[in-house]
Amino acid sequence: MKNILLLILLFCTGITQAISQDFVKQMDAYANNGEYAKVDSIYTLAHTQIDYDTHPVEALDVDVTYAIYLDAQNKFPQSRLLIAQIRKEITKMRETIRDAKTLKRIQELEAMATYELAYGLWLDNKIKEAKETADQAIEQSVALNDSSLMSEAYNLSGVIYRRLFMLDKAIASYQKTLKIAENQQNYNLASIIISNMSTLYNDMDENDKAIIISRKQFSYPLDTLSMKTHTNYLGRLCNHGIFLSNTHYYQAALDTFRIAEACLRENSPASIRFYLYTHHIKALQETGRIAESLQYCRKALRYRDLPQNPQNKANFDYLYGYILFHNTDSLIQAYRYAASATDFYRTADSLNILFSKSLLLLSEIEAQRNNLSTSASLAKEAYEKEIARQKDKYHKRLAGFQAELETQEKDLEISRLNEKRAIEKTGYQIRTYTIAGILVLVLLLSAILMIHMRKRKIAFRLKQMELEGEIKEKEAKSRLLASEMSKKMTEQYLKGLEDSNNRISKELHDGICNELLSIHMQINQSEQKQLSEQLTQIRKNVRNLSHQLSTPQFEHISLYDMLLLYTEKLNLLGSPQISSYISPEVKNVILLPEKILEVYRIIQEAVSNTIKHAHAQHMYLTTSRQDGQIEIIFEDDGVGFNVTLVEENELESGLGLRSIKERIHQLQGTIQIESQPGKGTILHIQFPV
Structure with a gap:
């Protein structure tokens, strides 16, 4: 059972x-x-x-x-x-x-x-x-x-140290992660760590170290059949070429970029091609090969308007504007590209070193166009931005030093505490050994005393027997005398034994027991302190309460299907209801998954704002295609707001509207907002197919 x-x-x-x-x-x-x-x-x-x-x-x-x-x-x-x-x-x-x-x-x-x-x-x-x-x-x-979790933890520690500008500690954490990844033969993680370390050395202006560590990743086995792995390999080649170029090894950088270009496939992503061509242009321009650099500019232009990292796009615009200004007569085009790069740096990356350079380039162009006041203003702004960049770099480095100093002080304090605890532990052990020695000594003395008393008792009995033999003739009297003597001796023995026991008891009570009680109290106090520290740690961890929102996948869904499915899903959720009209022409529209995602996020944000702020009963969505443009009209019958007030004060607009505007900017489109208090809101959105 x-x-x-x-x-x-x-x-x-x-x-x-x-x-x-x-x-x-x-x-x-x-x-x-x-x-x-x-x-x-x-x-x-x-x-x-x-x-x-x-x-x-x-x-x-x-x-x-x-x-x-x-x-x-x-x-x-x-x-x-x-x-x-x-x-x-x-x-x-x-x-x-x-x-x-x-x-x-x-x-x-x-x-x-x-x-x-x-x-x-x-x-x-x-x-x-x-x-x-x-x-x-x-x-x-x-x-x-656990080597896997250990590598993740060390890598995260390196990222945190880098954010704190504690660059030496970040490098140390990355090196530990790299060693674990190589032991596990996880070469993909090892390549990522090497890329992080190389970039960090580059930020520290230790370009030779950046090149040495970057070169190591090319000794790892490579599965070239995987497109993702192949793309990562191209990216590593490009980054290695950049490190070589930063260290003025321009010919080696050009050789590296040529190897990367030879490895391109027909289905290689446009972003990696654009990234490769941009930095190839820079290396050619640095070596004075202007004709070749212009050829690669034309190659890069094929991919400029495709979805790109805005930073890479701005870097290309500055570089192309610089080459056009200094080596061609295309003054207007040079101004257009330089202005595009400057606008990006001004709004998104004002501490980039290329920001001050793009401002100087614009200043030179304006001087060439005889706009001397504008040229002077741009030159002044370039100077101010470069000073601000240098100050920011200095302050970050100083903050890193301060953080490292604080860490070292904490480590020193921990070392002192550990030393103090070691001394206390040694003292505790000494007291313990002393008390144990006293106990052993007392037990030994007690044993000697008992043996001595036993011997005396035996001797007494022998003596008694001898006396009994001598007075055998007077048996009755001897018996009486023996009885009296036995009684007297017994009383003396018991009294002596009682005195001895009292003396031992007093010694145990006044000496050893008090010592044991003191130790017991110290142990109890130590446990309470440890428990208090544990409780303090638990309370601290309760106060200390983080993948970015995984992106929906739209590789196999059209804009029409996305809009239809999304509105149907909203109506299943209940109030407020959404009424939608999607023009049949939208069915034939083919958009990249990235653009479909942007449209999805825009409508999602609009619906979210309506539900949270508008208190609307109904929402209306109209989507159509006209003259190569997608037109989306989103309307609600909610409480509305003052458009003029919101547009004049960006802080009043909240993250929702700002997010919508940024995404429409990514689609190269426009937005018009119509609303009045108590009369609902209309969003009129257009972007090219």
């Missing part, structure tokens, strides 16, 4: 573990598709079937997974609260669970939760708290000898 019950228990445990793993897999699948509402539903369902009391490890696994996806949605406070609950439950489990395998799994989940807490704090820009938590994650992963 007991065997049957044991089999049933094992079977139920196996089913629960399978169910928990199934919940985790479902959350992973939905999160990868950006369906976080379904992730929430799965998590709620999981907690109805799995709890900490009956299946603690399975419940922890589900909670840690959900905390990860809360950070992915930028729900950092919720994630921190959940991780605090996880840690609290782990503390309880350690008091009740004795199975070694289960305890090890709990430690693994605790380390994962600590790492995720550090990652979320970093995403939430709480850098100092992230650094302390990342150190805890490293300690826990080292204790577990």
Whole structure:
């Protein structure tokens, strides 16, 4: 009967573990598709079937997974609260669970939760708290000898140190991560770490070190069949060429760019081609090969207007404007490209070194066009921006030194505390050994005394027997005398024994017991202090509550289908209802997935603003195509707002409208907003196909 019950228990445990793993897999699948509402539903369902009391490890696994996806949605406070609950439950489990395998799994989940807490704090820009938590994650992963989590924790620590401008410590963390990745033969991670280290050395103006460490990644095995791996390889070649160019090894840089160009495929991404051509142009221009650089400018122009990293696009515009101005008669084109680069740097990257250079280029162009006042104004602005850039670089480096100094002071304080604890421990051991020695001595003296008394007793008995033999003739009198003598001697013996016992008892009570009581009180006080420190740490971790929102995939869906599916989904959710009209011409529109995503985010933000702020009963969406333009009209019957007031004061517009305008700018489109208080709102959006 007991065997049957044991089999049933094992079977139920196996089913629960399978169910928990199934919940985790479902959350992973939905999160990868950006369906976080379904992730929430799965998590709620999981907690109805799995709890900490009956299946603690399975419940922890589900909670840690959900905390990860809360950070992915930028729900950092919720994630921190959940991780605090996880840690609290782990503390309880350690008091009740004795199975070694289960305890090890709990430690693994605790380390994962600590790492995720550090990652979320970093995403939430709480850098100092992230650094302390990342150190805890490293300690826990080292204790577990978990090389995968260890490499992730060291890498995160390097990123945090870089943000704090503690560049030496960032390099040290990256080196530890690189060693672990190479031991695991995880060459993709190793290449990423090498790229981070090379860029960091480049930022520190140690370009030779950047080249040396960058060259190492080309010794790793490469799976060229994978497009993703191939694209990463092209990117690494481009970055290596940039490091060579920064160190003025222009010919070596050109050779590297040629190798990268030879490796291009027909389906290589436009962004990597544009990136390669731009830096190839720079190296050619530095070596005076103007004709070749203009050829590569024309190659890059084919991809300029495709979706690109805005930073790379601005860098090309500056470079092309510079070459046009100094080597051709195209003054207007040179001005147009230089102005485009300057506009980007002014709004998005004002501390870029190319910002002051682009301002100087514009100043030269304006001087050539006889606009001397404008030229002087631009030159002055260039000077001011360069001074600001140098100050910012100085302040960041100074902040890094200060942070390193604070860290060293903390390390020194920890060293002092450890030394103090070592001294206290030594003193405690000395006292313990002293008391133990006294106890041994007392026991030894007691044993000697008992042996001596036993010998005396034996001698007394022998003497008594001798006396009994001598007075055998007077048996009656001898017996009486012997009885009296025995009584007297017994009383003396008992009195002596009692005195001895009293003396030993007093010695134990006044000496040894007091010493033991003092030690006992010290131990109790030490435990209370440790418990207080643990409670303080727990309270601190409760206060310290971070993947960017995974992007929906639109590779296999058209603009028409996206709009239709989205509006249908909204109507299923209830009030407010949305009425939509999508022109049949929209069915034939073919857009890149990136542009469909931007349209999706724009409509999503508009609907979100309406629900949160407009208190509307109905929403209307009209989409049509006219003269190569997509026209979207979004309308609601909500409370409306003062458009003029909002446009004059950008702080009043909130993140929603600013996000919509930025995305429309990415689509190279326009937006008109019509609204009055109490009369609803109309968004009129147009962008080219």
